[in-house]
Amino acid sequence: MVERERSSGGGRSAGPDARGPLHGLRVVETATLAAGPTVATALGEFGAEVIKVEQPRAGDPMRTWGDRKDGIGLVWKSISRNKKCVTLDLRGPAGQELLHRLLGTSDVLVVGTRPSTLARWGIDYASVHAAHPHIVYAHISGYGAGGPKSDRPGYGTLAEAMSGFAQVTGQPDGPPTLPPFMLADGIAGMAATYAVMMALYHRDVRGGEGQLVDVNLIEPLSRLLESSTLAYDQLGVVKGRVGNRLDASAPRNAYRTADDRWLAISSASPSIAVRVFRAIGRSDLAEDPDYVDPVRRQERALEVDGLVADWVARRTLDEAMAVFEAAQVTAAPVYEAPQLLADEHLRARGMFLPVDDPDFGRVTVQAPVARLSGTPGRVGHLGRPLGADNDHVYGELLGLDPAEIEKLRTEGII
Numbered sequence: 001m002v003e004r005e006r007s008s009g010g011g012r013s014a015g016p017d018a019r020g021p022l023h024g025l026r027v028v029e030t031a032t033l034a035a036g037p038t039v040a041t042a043l044g045e046f047g048a049e050v051i052k053v054e055q056p057r058a059g060d061p062m063r064t065w066g067d068r069k070d071g072i073g074l075v076w077k078s079i080s081r082n083k084k085c086v087t088l089d090l091r092g093p094a095g096q097e098l099l100h101r102l103l104g105t106s107d108v109l110v111v112g113t114r115p116s117t118l119a120r121w122g123i124d125y126a127s128v129h130a131a132h133p134h135i136v137y138a139h140i141s142g143y144g145a146g147g148p149k150s151d152r153p154g155y156g157t158l159a160e161a162m163s164g165f166a167q168v169t170g171q172p173d174g175p176p177t178l179p180p181f182m183l184a185d186g187i188a189g190m191a192a193t194y195a196v197m198m199a200l201y202h203r204d205v206r207g208g209e210g211q212l213v214d215v216n217l218i219e220p221l222s223r224l225l226e227s228s229t230l231a232y233d234q235l236g237v238v239k240g241r242v243g244n245r246l247d248a249s250a251p252r253n254a255y256r257t258a259d260d261r262w263l264a265i266s267s268a269s270p271s272i273a274v275r276v277f278r279a280i281g282r283s284d285l286a287e288d289p290d291y292v293d294p295v296r297r298q299e300r301a302l303e304v305d306g307l308v309a310d311w312v313a314r315r316t317l318d319e320a321m322a323v324f325e326a327a328q329v330t331a332a333p334v335y336e337a338p339q340l341l342a343d344e345h346l347r348a349r350g351m352f353l354p355v356d357d358p359d360f361g362r363v364t365v366q367a368p369v370a371r372l373s374g375t376p377g378r379v380g381h382l383g384r385p386l387g388a389d390n391d392h393v394y395g396e397l398l399g400l401d402p403a404e405i406e407k408l409r410t411e412g413i414i
Helices: 035-045 074-079 093-103 115-121 125-131 156-162 183-204 218-224 226-235 270-279 294-298 301-313 317-326 337-342 344-349 390-397 402-410
Strands: 026-029 049-054 083-087 108-111 136-141 212-216 253-256 262-265 331-333 352-357 361-366
Touching: 026 035, 026 093, 035 049, 035 074, 035 083, 035 108, 035 136, 035 183, 049 093, 074 361, 083 390, 093 125, 093 390, 108 183, 115 136, 125 136, 136 183, 156 183, 156 218, 183 212, 183 218, 212 218, 218 226, 253 301, 262 317, 270 294, 270 317, 294 301, 317 331, 337 344, 390 402
Parallel strands: 026 049, 026 108, 049 083, 108 136, 136 212
Antiparallel strands: 253 262, 262 331, 352 361
16 A cells, blocks of 8 residues: 555454554545445445545535435435545646645545546546556446447446346346346446455555556446356357246245235255245155256246245235244245344344434444454444535645635635
């Protein structure tokens, strides 16, 4: 990392380090909306100092995206946790020069703007690497570099369509189905996060320089759907929509209960399928190779699915789950938000935590997903107002005096 705060001493910590494993790492985020900011969020949860750069007055569209309270986007509050928020007009030379000064003291730059715009602003990878060879430069874009569409605007919805996800999602007689949440952005963000960490390892452990991390929105999601392209490549089969069923698992579906609730079952292994048969009173099938063998059982998938659906439909959710849990069947209720927040197992793990916020009061947000025993993640604060940290970042970190900062503010640069 950039020489600022290297840790002293090499001994093991006596207990969890609240600063996080990335303490001393500085990340500059100029990306907007979801994918790029998700990368910086993940790094910030584990101790990196994240400086979020937004255009003056406009800010990140995520600030008002989706459900809002008092005009402030709820998702914004969570995705911008732990970040210092500054404004900076990158369209002019003064703002670009100030960004380069900030990069001189930083380790990672996360961008999401189209390549032609980045080049026009002088913050494309070639320009940044020439000036700051230590920087790990993460560019998360709609299409990625190197192809004819590289400079086209792109959103997660387009990636969910092009990746093959929409084609295989939905009922057989229904249309291709897009998710009602930021699926492609989230998966691209996770892929870019581990790529950034690999690039930092190469730089800091192997003695290398910073490098470009190029992730688009299509490829990470498509990787999870590779069974579709493999089936076409090797078998000439084009996969279609099968609802909640899965070729490799029967029974596998969402089943409606007598009290109009839903539960899901997955039985990818033969042992689970045998437990299902016994739980629904069909022990005869548990001894029949036609229903135990995975390939032969899949040939009877619709029949098996119907047997389970009929059994579940005659019982309430609690009744069915009691039987399945006693039989160690891999089944789970389909939760809405209230049930998710109230689940005793997830509460015991601390999946959600309350955070005090000056705008909303107490807010329940999801805790960092990964659990590190020695260097756990944290949520110090939720998303701040636009430009809330201008004085701190430009004054204390870059050394500008109050008059210089006020001049930048008056000229609309920050």
